[in-house]
Every structure is written in C-alpha cells, then in structure tokens.
Amino acid sequence: xxxxxxxxxxxxxxxxxxxxxxxxxxxxxxxxxxxxxxxxxxxxxxxxxxxxxxxxxxxxxxxxxxxxxxxxxxxxxxxxxxxxxxxxxxxxxxxxxxxxxxxxxxxxxxxxxxxxxxxxxxxxxxxxxxxxxxxxxxxxxxxxxxxxxxxxxxxxxxxxxxxxxxxxxxxxxxxxxxxxxxxxxxxxxxxxxxxxxxxxxxxxxxxxxxxxxxxxxxxxxxxxxx
Amino acid sequence: xxxxxxxxxxxxxxxxxxxxxxxxxxxxxxxxxxxxxxxxxxxxxxxxxxxxxxxxxxxxxxxxxxxxxxxxxxxxxxx
Numbered sequence: 001x002x003x004x005x006x007x008x009x010x011x012x013x014x015x016x017x018x019x020x021x022x023x024x025x026x027x028x029x030x031x032x033x034x035x036x037x038x039x040x041x042x043x044x045x046x047x048x049x050x051x052x053x054x055x056x057x058x059x060x061x062x063x064x065x066x067x068x069x070x071x072x073x074x075x076x077x078x079x080x081x082x083x084x085x086x087x088x089x090x091x092x093x094x095x096x097x098x099x100x101x102x103x104x105x106x107x108x109x110x111x112x113x114x115x116x117x118x119x120x121x122x123x124x125x126x127x128x129x130x131x132x133x134x135x136x137x138x139x140x141x142x143x144x145x146x147x148x149x150x151x152x153x154x155x156x157x158x159x160x161x162x163x164x165x166x167x168x169x170x171x172x173x174x175x176x177x178x179x180x181x182x183x184x185x186x187x188x189x190x191x192x193x194x195x196x197x198x199x200x201x202x203x204x205x206x207x208x209x210x211x212x213x214x215x216x217x218x219x220x221x222x223x224x225x226x
Numbered sequence: 227x228x229x230x231x232x233x234x235x236x237x238x239x240x241x242x243x244x245x246x247x248x249x250x251x252x253x254x255x256x257x258x259x260x261x262x263x264x265x266x267x268x269x270x271x272x273x274x275x276x277x278x279x280x281x282x283x284x285x286x287x288x289x290x291x292x293x294x295x296x297x298x299x300x301x302x303x304x305x
Contacts, residue, residue, distance in 0.1 A: 060295055067292060096295065103297045105235075110242045149239065149298060182240070 003225045005046040006032040008074070010065045015051035015087065015205060022205035023048065026221040036068040046083040046224060047074060049090030051142070051203055061104060061145045062092030071097060083224060084197040085127070088143055091189070091199030100190055100199045101158065102150035107143070108182025114142045116213065117180050118171030119188045119202055123162035125195040129223040136171045137216035139202040141180065146201040148183035148190075158190060165189040166200055227274050229285060230304040231293065234265030239298050268293060 005023045009016040016033070023031040023046075032042050041047065055064035065071075078084040078099060086094040094100040107113060118136040121128040131137065150158065158164055166189035168179050179186040181201075189200025204217025235241050244263040251259045272281055285303055294301045 059293070063292065063295070095297075103295055105239060105298055106242055108240060108242065110246060147240075151297075 002029045003027045003046070004030045004032075004042070004044040005048065006034050006041060006044045007048045007050055008034045008036055008070055009050070010036045010052070010054035010068060012054045012056055013050050013052035013089070015089075015203065018203075018205040019048045019050040019087065022208055022217070023221065026208065026218060027225060034070060036065065036070050038070050039073070041070065041073045041077055044077075044082070046085060047077055049074070049084070049086040049093050050205075051088030051090060054089055054093065057089075057145075060092075060096065062089060062094075062096040065089075065093045066096035075099065078192075078197050081194065081196050083126070085220075086197075086199040087203055087205060088141075088146075088201055091201055092145065094197065094199040099197055100192060101154050101163075102148055102190065104143075104145045104201070105147045105149050106145050107147050107180075112142075112144045113146065113180055115140065116171075116173070116176075117141050117202060118169050118173075118176055119166040119200075120169045122164040122167050125162075125165055125191050125198070127191070127195075127198045127220050127223055128165055130219045130226055131223065136169055137219065138171060138207065138214035139204055139217055140206045140213075141202045143181070143201055146181045146183070148187040148201075150184060155184060158187075161193050163191050163193060163195070165191050165198055166202070227272050227276075227281070229270050229272055229281070231268045231270075231285065231289065231301055232265060232304055233268065233289075233294055233299050233301045234263060235298055236300055 007019045092104045121131045168186040168188050191198050204220045207214040207217035241263045248262040289301050
C-alpha cells in the first residue's frame with residue numbers, strides 16, 4: 001500500500017524540512033511539499049502542518065496562517081475523513097482554523113521551552129495505535145505558546161468524546177516534569193471528534209532517526225500506516 | 227476616522243507577562259500597582275462616510291474573523 005502525504009510550508013515554518021524527511025523515511029512513499037499560496041492539495045492520505053513561527057507569530061501564533069489560501073483545501077481534505085496532523089505551530093494553526101478545540105497560550109513560567117519531554121497516550125486513536133498504555137515517549141518540545149487552554153465545558157466534551165490523544169508525564173530523567181507548560185490536565189495533544197485530525201506540541205519529527213536521541217516519534221506514523 | 231480596538235485576555239486566563247511587569251514595578255517601589263494585565267491595541271483608519279452601524283458591523287466582523295480569538299480574548303472599541 002502506498003501512503004501518500006504532504007507538508008505545507010508557510011513563511012516562517014522551520015520544521016517543514018524535518019517533517020518531509022520524517023514522512024519520506026517512514027512512509028517510503030511520495031511526499032509533496034506545498035507552498036501556502038497554492039490553491040489546491042494533491043490527493044494524499046496525510047497532510048502535516050509543520051512547526052515554526054508562521055508569519056512571525058504576528059497577532060497570535062497560527063492566526064495569519066489559518067487564513068492562508070491553501071487552508072480551504074486543507075479543511076476539505078480533513079472533511080473527507082483523511083488524516084491531518086499539526087505539530088507545534090501546526091497545532092496552533094489547527095485551533096485558529098477551528099478544526100481543533102481550545103487555544104494555546106503562553107507557557108505558564110514565561111519560558112521558551114526547548115528540551116526533551118515525555119508524553120503518554122490518553123485515549124486511543126489511529127495516530128497512537130502502536131503505542132502501549134503507559135508507555136512514556138521521549139519527544140522534544142520547542143515552544144513559547146504551548147499551554148493548552150479550553151473552558152470547562154469543552155474539557156468535559158474532550159474527555160467524553162475521548163479526544164485527548166497525549167498528555168505530558170514524568171519520564172526517566174530525574175528533572176522531568178509532569179506538566180511542563182501549565183496545560184489544562186497536562187494535555188499535550190488532542191484530536192477532533194472524528195479522530196482524523198491530531199494536533200500536538202511535541203515534535204515527533206525530531207525523534208525518529210538514528211541520529212536523534214529518541215526514535216519514539218516513529219510510532220505515530222507507524223500507527224497510521226500499520 | 228481613526229479606530230482603536232483594545233484586545234485583552236479574558237479575566238480567567240493566566241497572563242504571565244502582567245505578573246512579571248507587576249513584580250518589576252513593585253521592585254522599583256511602585257508597591258500600589260496591583261493586578262497588572264497586558265493587552266494589545268490595534269489602530270486603524272475607516273472612511274468617515276460610513277454610518278455608525280456600518281462601522282460597528284465591519285469592526286465586529288474583522289474581530290470575529292481575525293483580530294480576536296474569542297476562546298481566550300475579549301475586545302472593546304475605544305471611542
């Protein structure tokens with residue numbers, strides 16, 4: 001089976017190349033690189049909105065990118081039930097589009113966090129099928145606005161619909177924290193109700209190759225293609 | 227006509243920058259300055275010939291579509 005994918009690049013994206021290599025290495029199939037001003041997406045199984053600082057994070061992180069020309073087709077792609085995956089700034093863009101609930105606000109301690117962290121899966125979905133219950137994945141984060149916020153009603157519905165995909169957890173490092181950025185209930189990643197869209201702050205595309213410290217990021221793409 | 231839109235985080239949302247500013251002011255001896263929160267101000271020109279209603283509609287629509295994220299923010303048009 002050939003699993004085709006695409007990565008969208010916005011001005012200020014800086015993990016698009018990493019995402020491209022991540023997909024090429026793990027899917028061994030066609031990966032399109034798409035500029036945000038293009039009007040249409042090719043037919044693919046998965047689209048990644050990569051990390052970075054699209055449009056310089058002007059106004060709010062992800063706000064300007066969420067109005068880009070390509071986004072209409074990204075929404076269509078997701079409405080067709082195909083996979084859409086936002087990593088870091090990509091997660092922020094998905095909340096700004098309204099495809100995912102909640103918002104990402106400034107980290108509680110005001111620090112830009114660039115380090116390894118640990119996450120585990122909360123509710124099962126197609127993005128985390130290959131991950132065991134209580135398996136702590138070591139995946140780096142690099143963000144200033146990763147503090148997930150939503151109101152109580154939304155939180156309740158995220159739980160009832162089993163939309164919380166990942167939460168931060170303690171790991172093998174002695175200084176690893178349970179909740180690195182102040183997110184409500186330590187949420188690191190959520191899906192939509194249909195569970196074909198995932199947004200997460202940690203960067204699995206920085207944890208897959210032999211030259212990375214961890215290869216745990218492989219598990220997400222392996223879940224999708226298995 | 228010059229329009230000013232004041233955007234701030236809703237009161238229940240943590241605003242860490244305000245807290246740090248407050249701490250710095252307190253350190254400088256401004257001990258009476260409490261509950262500081264930082265927001266943003268957007269200024270723009272709209273043509274004078276628009277009616278008050280038209281202006282209000284255009285500003286609300288722009289805020290809803292782009293300028294404000296109503297999950298975390300609220301806005302006020304200053305006179």
